[in-house]
Amino acid sequence: MHPTQQTTIERIERAAEDVVALTLRGAAGPLAPWEPGAHIDLNLPNWLIRQYSLCGDPADRDAYRVAVRLDPLSRGGSEYIHRFLRQGRTLTVSQPRNNFPLAPAPEYLFLAGGIGITPLLPMLRAATAAGRPASLVYAGATAETMPFADELRSEYGDRVRIVATKQQGRPDLAALAAALGPDALVYCCGPASMLAEAEATFPADRLHAERFQPVAKEYGPATPFEAVCARSGRTVPVPADETLLDALNHAGYPVPSGCREGVCGSCELTVLDGDPDHRDDIGAPTDRIFPCVSRSHSDRLTLNL
Numbered sequence: 001m002h003p004t005q006q007t008t009i010e011r012i013e014r015a016a017e018d019v020v021a022l023t024l025r026g027a028a029g030p031l032a033p034w035e036p037g038a039h040i041d042l043n044l045p046n047w048l049i050r051q052y053s054l055c056g057d058p059a060d061r062d063a064y065r066v067a068v069r070l071d072p073l074s075r076g077g078s079e080y081i082h083r084f085l086r087q088g089r090t091l092t093v094s095q096p097r098n099n100f101p102l103a104p105a106p107e108y109l110f111l112a113g114g115i116g117i118t119p120l121l122p123m124l125r126a127a128t129a130a131g132r133p134a135s136l137v138y139a140g141a142t143a144e145t146m147p148f149a150d151e152l153r154s155e156y157g158d159r160v161r162i163v164a165t166k167q168q169g170r171p172d173l174a175a176l177a178a179a180l181g182p183d184a185l186v187y188c189c190g191p192a193s194m195l196a197e198a199e200a201t202f203p204a205d206r207l208h209a210e211r212f213q214p215v216a217k218e219y220g221p222a223t224p225f226e227a228v229c230a231r232s233g234r235t236v237p238v239p240a241d242e243t244l245l246d247a248l249n250h251a252g253y254p255v256p257s258g259c260r261e262g263v264c265g266s267c268e269l270t271v272l273d274g275d276p277d278h279r280d281d282i283g284a285p286t287d288r289i290f291p292c293v294s295r296s297h298s299d300r301l302t303l304n305l
């Protein structure tokens, strides 16, 4: 359903404490193009699918680069990558998807926390190449835990401020906001605490944030509905205690999934009719739905399946 690509792991290198960077070369010629902010799914040999932001150069169609932090609460993805993936192995990856695109602006401020630096690396490069004033504030517990800090310092000099929060405390976002031009856009990627602080500091129409974890939200009770699969002509009942994704999978529709939390976009489907009850953190357009979390307000939801 979602096209995939074959890659070969050309390099696995240590990028910081508990962070490895993977270079994935296209096994059958050039890889699909992408733009800053995009991510890919890695289809891991242990059957898990995990999403990682592309942090290399979009002009390089021969290889993708991603960086992976070992998550102590890993559900098996980052741990597998750190412990078992080896150079030379073949890895299936998705086409790039972009839930975090870089909009045109006269000036940019990029705010990164830890591994949240990854989507911002190509953004900073693109903004700089376009001749826009752009700066990066990059926070992490200590210098040793922050991937690409040296590379950023040497490439961008004083456009980049590295903040080791254990020694220096957290960056003062209010001071950054006060120094920003009126039309500047702010791109933020990092832990939930940093995103919450950015949301409290910058106007919503100027802040673009990418989340790795869903925001806790309250919804009314889930109600049953029917998914009408327009292309196959079948109707799949979705009980109150099952997700739309699971109901479709159990009915034999191989809808892929990654996070199953409404943050990655791997399970995206097209809605042809009905009133979707969007519960994702991506911001689904009206004709799309992320069935791992979203449901239906209407009794029937017609999907392009």
Ligand code: FES
Residues within 6 Å of the ligand: 256, 257, 258, 259, 260, 261, 262, 263, 264, 265, 266, 267, 268, 280, 290, 291, 292, 293
């Ligand atoms: S599986 Fe990640 S958004 Fe649905």
